[in-house]
Amino acid sequence: MKKAVFPGTFDPITNGHLSIVNRASSLFDSLVVLVSLNPNKHPFFNAEERVELIRKVTAHLPNVTIDTHADLVVKYAKDHNINVIVRGVRNSLDYENELSLFHFNSEIDRTIETIVLMPSADNIFISSSAIRELATFGGDISKYVPGPIIDDVLEKFKK
Numbered sequence: 001m002k003k004a005v006f007p008g009t010f011d012p013i014t015n016g017h018l019s020i021v022n023r024a025s026s027l028f029d030s031l032v033v034l035v036s037l038n039p040n041k042h043p044f045f046n047a048e049e050r051v052e053l054i055r056k057v058t059a060h061l062p063n064v065t066i067d068t069h070a071d072l073v074v075k076y077a078k079d080h081n082i083n084v085i086v087r088g089v090r091n092s093l094d095y096e097n098e099l100s101l102f103h104f105n106s107e108i109d110r111t112i113e114t115i116v117l118m119p120s121a122d123n124i125f126i127s128s129s130a131i132r133e134l135a136t137f138g139g140d141i142s143k144y145v146p147g148p149i150i151d152d153v154l155e156k157f158k159k
Helices: 015-027 047-058 073-079 092-108 128-136 147-158
Strands: 003-008 030-036 064-069 084-088 113-117
Touching: 003 015, 003 073, 015 030, 015 047, 015 084, 015 113, 030 047, 030 073, 047 064, 047 147, 064 073, 073 084, 073 092, 084 092, 092 113, 128 147
Parallel strands: 003 030, 003 084, 030 064, 084 113
Antiparallel strands: none
């Protein structure tokens, strides 16, 4: 069985993230969308909210599961017998960061491979931080956030 993990903060999940989830789920028998709990980041949505938002937009994908993890992704992969990490790269800055992370992960465990999926042209500029900023100021997020969670995201910003 080919298994992969797609880690990220997903604060919130975007159409760009979902595009990668959809494509990766067609490449692997099992895909874990891993909500990373990074102590250096201060997400707007708590872990449970992010997991629930991802569940709503991936319900149509039977081979996708959602989990959380507060340690290195490469450790999660090793502990769960997953040998592929899926990453999305939008631009050269993302590429440089991912290249460094790939080499770091390879030093930890050479048996875990990283593959990079590029976003579609209409998702290349989308980021969770831009969506949060747009929602904070009452902008229209409907082109950037999956339809089933738009109301959830907007409700969070009303509070």
